[in-house]
Amino acid sequence: MNFAKFGKISYVAETKLQEFEKHLETGKVMGTRCKSCGQTYFPPRADCNCLKGDIEWIELSGKCKLMTFSTLYFAPASFRYEVPYTLGVAQFEEGPAVLAPFSKEIKENEIKVGMSLRLVPTELIGGRMIYELRKADS
Numbered sequence: 001m002n003f004a005k006f007g008k009i010s011y012v013a014e015t016k017l018q019e020f021e022k023h024l025e026t027g028k029v030m031g032t033r034c035k036s037c038g039q040t041y042f043p044p045r046a047d048c049n050c051l052k053g054d055i056e057w058i059e060l061s062g063k064c065k066l067m068t069f070s071t072l073y074f075a076p077a078s079f080r081y082e083v084p085y086t087l088g089v090a091q092f093e094e095g096p097a098v099l100a101p102f103s104k105e106i107k108e109n110e111i112k113v114g115m116s117l118r119l120v121p122t123e124l125i126g127g128r129m130i131y132e133l134r135k136a137d138s
């Protein structure tokens with residue numbers, strides 16, 4: 001099993017969470033929740049910190065609030081043609097926080113800590129899947 005299409009570059013060859021990519025392709029933001037302790041994860045995790053839980057898939061609303069952000073002017077080689085770009089950390093209403101790039105539809109001067117956002121699965125040219133932060137009402 002592997003992530004064939006997730007991300008601008010390929011990060012990992014093997015995963016127990018292959019369905020994540022398929023969910024993104026259908027527009028769903030899916031996380032996982034531990035049936036034992038209730039901890040919710042995004043990106044999804046196959047194992048919980050409590051080490052005893054059965055993990056189940058849960059669909060997240062995508063609604064989140066911006067906690068912090070940073071604009072990058074230098075980047076790793078795979079992202080050198082993307083700069084400058086802005087990354088945000090946003091907390092889902094279901095609890096977990098996500099690190100994700102902002103959609104280009106949001107200008108840097110519009111970005112404010114505490115603003116309402118939505119995490120949206122996005123298909124890149126070539127069929128690769130990412131997720132990005134967009135305005136809550138877009």
Ligand SMILES: [Zn+2]
Nearest residue numbers: 034037048050
């Ligand atoms: Zn747990």
